[in-house]
Amino acid sequence: MDASASAPLFRMEGVSKRYGGVNALTEADLTVEAGRIHGVLGENGAGKSTLMKIMSGVVQPDEGRMVLDGREVVFANPAAANSAGIVCIFQELSLVPDLSVAENICISNPPRRFGLIDSRAQRRIAEEALARAGGEDIHPLAPVKDLPLSRRQLVEIAKALVRNPRILILDEATSALTAADVRRVFAVLKRLRAEGLALLYISHRMAEIAELADECTVFRNGRNVGTFKAGAKTDTEIVEMMIGREYSHAFPPKPAPRAAGETPALEVRSLSWNNRLKDISLSVRAGEIVGLGGLDGQGQRELLLALFGVLRGTSGEILLDGRKASLASPNDAKRGKVGMALIPEDRKTEGLMLPMSVRDNLSMASLARFSRGGIVDRAAESQAIDEMIALLAIKTDGTAVPVGTLSGGNQQKIVIAKWLMTKPKVILLNDPTRGIDVGTKAEIYQLLRKLADAGAAILFYSTDYDELVGCCDRVLVLYDGAVGRVLAGAEITERALVGSALNIGGGQAEAGTPALAGAGQ
């Protein structure tokens, strides 16, 4: 509002927060000014999420103070922060799947008439908010569960705007978005900045920060290690600040292409399912990393689930090591002679039991290996767990702590480690690096290549084109449930991936796939 005043809109001084024995945030300072976009960078576990939670009243700091408009403020709960004008869009989506878009947008303060919810006003508010958030094409009465992840993120932004924020915090807001949606969100954010809002933008994507931010702050190990004008430092310098070490190549070198003669470890022939997967054929040989590309929601997730025995009513054949396999459940897929593993999309709901210990989570998929007659051999289990923690360099305060206390990157490592303990021959990964930090990402890339070199066949879906370019020996680009194009070797470039994701087929976007409707424009 009064951008002319020299005092900043919001200031945080010496804020600290501890969880148990872990210092999540140590004497952090941060200044936020109206009409600016402030980028916040740091690895997962660097304290960014805690910072956001403190600003938005979700958790209370142990020490330090916060000043808004020159007055010291204390937020007892998120509602207090909201009414002071601080609204946060968290990394984990907070929408209720069974309610409509409009109901979700107005969920905290629905318009009322005679004591009942005024659905017409609600719809109008939702439409306005969606327009402001760049989601004009989302129908306000559509149930949220029918929207793909990328659209849900726009709904999430609209929901935040309804609360008339003065400071808007976005935590990994674009990690689920397609490139076209990201551009739209950016346009929206820049307009909001022009309107005088202060935006705090957290992202792992360096290019986004460079494009958007006016200032940047880097966090490492719970401390603010530097605030600087955007563009004042190179990407390499920033990454060094984040990880505190020399930044080498993130991607390991690729081996020479393999001979075509071998029997593939995984072969799929004409796999179809419910009109969502259409006649998909593919093969992955041992030692190969095959990527799945394309826009979000083109059947990549369904393909991986179908291969893992989760989906009912699939047609077509799956061959493992040349033998036909009938997989009716994840248990079948895991137990077969050619053991399979699936790293699921959402680690918090599909990969882990957050309140359970690191130990219980790690051995969850491989208990058959450590048990005789149904009784767990705890010594053998402990040994394998310790080896795995060392192998993946998982940072944890012992094996008895709940997995939920670990940082996002370490949680993801636990999901991967849990499956490596089954010694799988075929590894399916569903966007394994979503929302995790650069350092852990690089470790995962190295690990995947190491596993492939040791003879695993890897099928790897990623929404990040860089990853597909850097990691994969071949990439299948999916479009509308079918394999649109196969790229191999030097053909795999970001340009080719984007091009084939958008152009192939060029056909009609179906009503059921609004992601296409948005991205195809």
Add this chain to the structure above:
Amino acid sequence: MTNLTASIPVLRRFDPAVLTAFGCIVLLLLIGSIINENFLSPDYLLQQLQVGSFLALIATGMMIVVLLGQIDLSVPWIITVGGMMSTAAAGWGPLGATFAIPVGVLCGLAFGLLNGIGVAYLRVPSMIFTLGINAVAQGFMIVRTGGFAPQDMATESMNALATGRLIFGIPNPVWVWIIVGAVTVFLLRRTVFGRAVYAIGNREVAAYLSGIRTQRVVLAAFAISGALSAFAGALLAGYSTKAYQGMGDPYLLPAIAAVVLGGTSILGGRGTYLGTVAGVILITLLQSILSVVQIEEAFRQLIYGAVIIGMLLLYGRQNRAV
């Protein structure tokens, strides 16, 4: 309580809910001793444990089901099935008399399997399905006793198992409880089944995607619950020398209350058997105190229900960790 547990290192290992339950037990013992000086005599306390052990068997099965995030509302009539079928078996001749208890337990197991099939494979919410099975079991028992009169007297061995004191003067049902309890602790802590129970209770999708055969685990849990309820029914028949319709009716609320007061999350995934032991003792002592106080049955029920709700409000619904 939280501050207390944080400040005393030895106590920190235990769940605050379990500690609170034991605290309440001490409180009830004090109140009981004020009302009646015989309350703290070893003989009276052993008698309480004996009465409590029937509830304990039922609560053990209930706890496993609750750990999965499900519930078993068929307990009342499966208890009755256990009691009535075992006494009926005793009327079939000497062989039937020998296997009276196993026959009752097997009938309970069968109803438990039905529960499991309905919940795990037909995907009916357990609250509905087990309630339906309860009605089915009730109808089944009424039909059986309607046409002709099967034997309803307990055998001597049933009577002995329920009322005797074979070793160290400790009532036999308490020994049964100790054995069943030890097996349950082992099952929950050391076996693949136990891990799977907690995993499913925490997050069924993640458990399924980890390759756990979730349906089998759920089926087994309901089967165990059915078998244990029926076993308790057979012992109850032995305790009161005969089986009768409605003998299981007073046990549903106490079983659920014992599990939840013992700190097991009603949403599943969290809880220890030690807590359930505490919950059972707590409920038994409460019932005992109320029966000692000379008041009308209706008021007794009223106080009983109010105290259970009060204790649940006090500490039974703490948020799940993380």
